Amino acid sequence: MVDQGAAAMTKILKTVNDLLDISKIEEGKFGYKFENINIIEFIEDLLSQVNDFIKISNVKIYFDKPAEQSIIISIDRNKLSMAFFNLIDNAARYNVKNGEIRIGIEKMKDESYILIKIKDTGVGIPKEEMPKLCGKCFRPENASKFFPEGTGLGLYIVKNIIKGHGGKIWAESELNRGSTFYFTLPTDQKLIPSREVFYEEE
Numbered sequence: 658m659v660d661q662g663a664a665a666m667t668k669i670l671k672t673v674n675d676l677l678d679i680s681k682i683e684e685g686k687f688g689y690k691f692e693n694i695n696i697i698e699f700i701e702d703l704l705s706q707v708n709d710f711i712k713i714s715n716v717k718i719y720f721d722k723p724a725e726q727s728i729i730i731s732i733d734r735n736k737l738s739m740a741f742f743n744l745i746d747n748a749a750r751y752n753v754k755n756g757e758i759r760i761g762i763e764k765m766k767d768e769s770y771i772l773i774k775i776k777d778t779g780v781g782i783p784k785e786e787m788p789k790l791c792g793k794c795f796r797p798e799n800a801s802k803f804f805p806e807g808t809g810l811g812l813y814i815v816k817n818i819i820k821g822h823g824g825k826i827w828a829e830s831e832l833n834r835g836s837t838f839y840f841t842l843p844t845d846q847k848l849i850p851s852r853e854v855f856y857e858e859e
Contacts, residue, residue: 748777769845
């Protein structure tokens with residue numbers, strides 16, 4: 658009974674925090690603070706933080722490192738961590754038992770961006786629902802059945818964080834075969850928005 662109460666409280670707190678974040682995003686007051694980091698080390702640190710959660714989820718996670726030892730870009734460490742955690746959380750929750758998550762990173766040819774992808778072996782997303790994927794409060798029907806407690810706010814926040822960094826996000830998926838989320842981040846600070854902008858639903 659105590660465990661159920663704690664779980665319910667955790668869910669409520671997460672929903673409240675998500676709504677507060679969305680309110681700040683939509684008011685243009687999310688408060689980005691950019692710093693130069695090595696994105697490879699950043700991802701390695703993130704993965705060490707989610708290790709226990711990944712074990713509980715009965716999936717394995719792999720980081721396919723690029724040839725480069727260091728790729729320096731400018732990010733808001735806390736905000737981008739939030740986006741990564743959300744995408745990894747989804748990839749684990751909607752995966753199959755003993756499934757996999759693979760994270761890859763590469764420099765885009767002839768462009769001042771890096772491309773990051775998070776690929777899972779999960780339940781996938783129906784093709785007709787893909788265009789609405791990052792909408793506020795939207796959840797694919799099969800995801801709601803698989804994990805009924807989600808709010809549908811996470812990807813909406815992720816999209817705004819990536820766009821707030823000057824990047825783009827999109828996904829590919831095959832039902833019952835898994836999904837891959839892609840997003841870009843600029844390697845040139847001039848491509849980062851000079852001020853906070855709220856990106857409405859598309």
